[in-house]
Amino acid sequence: MLRRRHKKSREGCLECKRRHVKCDERRPTCLLCTMSHRDCSFASETKDKDPPATLGSSSSSSPSPVQVQTQALEIINLDHMQLLIHLISDSDILSLGDARESYHAGILLALRTGLQSPYLLYQLLAFSACHLQYLHPERSAHYLHQAMTLQTQAISLFNVEKVHVDRSNCASICLFSVVLGHHLFADTMSQREPEGLNAFLKRYTLCLETHRGILTVTMAAWPLLMETELAPVLLRSRSFTSxxxxxxxxxxxxxxxxxxxxxxxxxxxxxxxxxxxxxxxxxxxxxxxxxxxxxxxxxxxxxxxxxxxxxxxxxxxxxxxxxxxxxxxxxxxxxxxxxxxxxxxxxxxxxxxxxxxxxxxxxxxxxxxxxxxxx
Structure with missing residues (x-):
């Protein structure tokens, strides 16, 4: 299977540099700052603090969330339909070997929730592509490109919306955090690089920082999440880990x-x-x-x-x-x-x-x- 090469973060945000962690350099807000709800800024940003363009845009001003969602939804194609079908039909994707009998109910909940939060839908499709990359190494490059592109779109949508956790979106944010965490976990565990332990630890500590954001999101929204369909799953998980x-x-x-x-x-x-x-x-x-x-x-x-x-x-x-x-x-x-x-x-x-x-x-x-x- 094709492996991503490790690259040092040379244009990372100021907050990640201050904390001495590897920044993924995504703009307008990097992944670690997004997950940990920290203020994110880059040294290359202009002094007048003009809003940066979204990833892949040459415009000097940021589009509205509606514009970003419209642009993203316009590029849905048959490849995405394949990823959706695979997501629904293969219970190995998110199960970690457990509780497969409830897999389809969980995926349908995630998809229904994602209709109100497209960043969740894109991350689900990205993770489906990650699984297909594992299943079909002969098409690894194709699925790797899909996974990276869709994940970038998901994070860009999440960043542009400047999401504030409330009753209407707490389930979407929690599910997005978990699926993103599973994606990074799979990526981290699959890498084999010649630099050995040093390269692995750089990648793995970034993974841990992002996973800690999942806990931060869940704990901050816990009372609201207890009013959603996620409550039984979260309570079961808390009972297990306690x-x-x-x-x-x-x-x-x-x-x-x-x-x-x-x-x-x-x-x-x-x-x-x-x-x-x-x-x-x-x-x-x-x-x-x-x-x-x-x-x-x-x-x-x-x-x-x-x-x-x-x-x-x-x-x-x-x-x-x-x-x-x-x-x-x-x-x-x-x-x-x-x-x-x-x-x-x-x-x-x-x-x-x-x-x-x-x-x-x-x-x-x-x-x-x-x-x-x-x-």
Whole structure:
């Protein structure tokens, strides 16, 4: 399958530069600022703050949301119909291996909601193209182009609307955030680049920042979302993620974090939260009564990790990388899921190569469970 090449962000927004995270450089508002509701501006913008043109436009003023929606809707074609049919008919796209019996109800809800919010429809089609790219590697370039184009249109529509969360659009924004998060998750896990761990961590920490935006959106709109059809799904997810871990898969890394002289109290707390969620994920894999949530932590872990833990990964701190190795084991358990594939062993292998041999004993458990033996 064709892989996107990693490019450094040289024209990123001022906010992303201040936070030392990779900006996707989308205008008028980049993806990270969109998802985290931060003010977004670029150094190249004029001093008089004229509104920037939308992506792909040569005009010096921004079109209205109605104009952008009209321009976008005019280019719908038979390729989009194929993506729509695929979205409706293939329950593997968003299921993460779970709860397939409710898939069609969820997709129909998303499509109905998207009629009022075209940015959601475009993101759904973009993710359908991403799945077809996986299924048909012989047409990878075609579907990759569709996925990138449709996602750009979705984000452009969302940005131009300057969406403020209220009762009328909270479901649309929540669904858009989740589908966008799944798309970035699939992209991140599929990449294989010669730069190894450094390139992966740059891409993955961007993914974590975006996923954290999903949590921000959901929590900010929680009372409103409880009045929508999404309420049962969200309550079930919250019940799952609020559990305490019962197994002992993570005991070794608990000891590592608890006894570390290199982590401050805030970093230890962030690591402990990440480890707790990992154990909930391992427990779900081994608990027959929770088969409909068995693999959900593969995605939700990225939503729930604290920003302090992301900082540890960005700095390649050994404790953070070892916890990430346990997440790689969780990924390996879901290797049959198309968004995941061989990402678990790939990430674990990069961590093994990067860490000093003195840390090897802390990697023994995920290495053995991934079938890597004592290598």
């Amino acid at each position: 559990q305490e871990g019962r197994g002992n898969d993570c005991n070794q890394i608990k000891n590592l974090v608890g006894g570390s002289a290199h982590l401050d109290d805030g970093e230890k707390k962030a690591c402990t939260q990440a480890i707790r969620n990992l154990q909930v994920g391992f427990d779900a894999l081994s608990t027959a009564g929770e088969e409909n949530m068995r693999y959900q932590m593969l995605f939700l872990w990225n939503v729930l990790v604290p920003p302090e833990f992301t900082d540890l990964l960005a700095a390649k701190r050994p404790e953070g990388l070892i916890i990430l190795a346990y997440y790689a084991l969780l990924l390996h358990q879901g290797r049959h899921i198309w968004q995941v594939g061989g990402a678990g062993r790939y990430v674990l292998g990069m961590i093994e190569e990067d860490l000093d041999p003195g840390w090897d004993r802390w990697l023994q458990y995920p290495r053995e469970r991934c079938g890597c033996g004592g290598s």
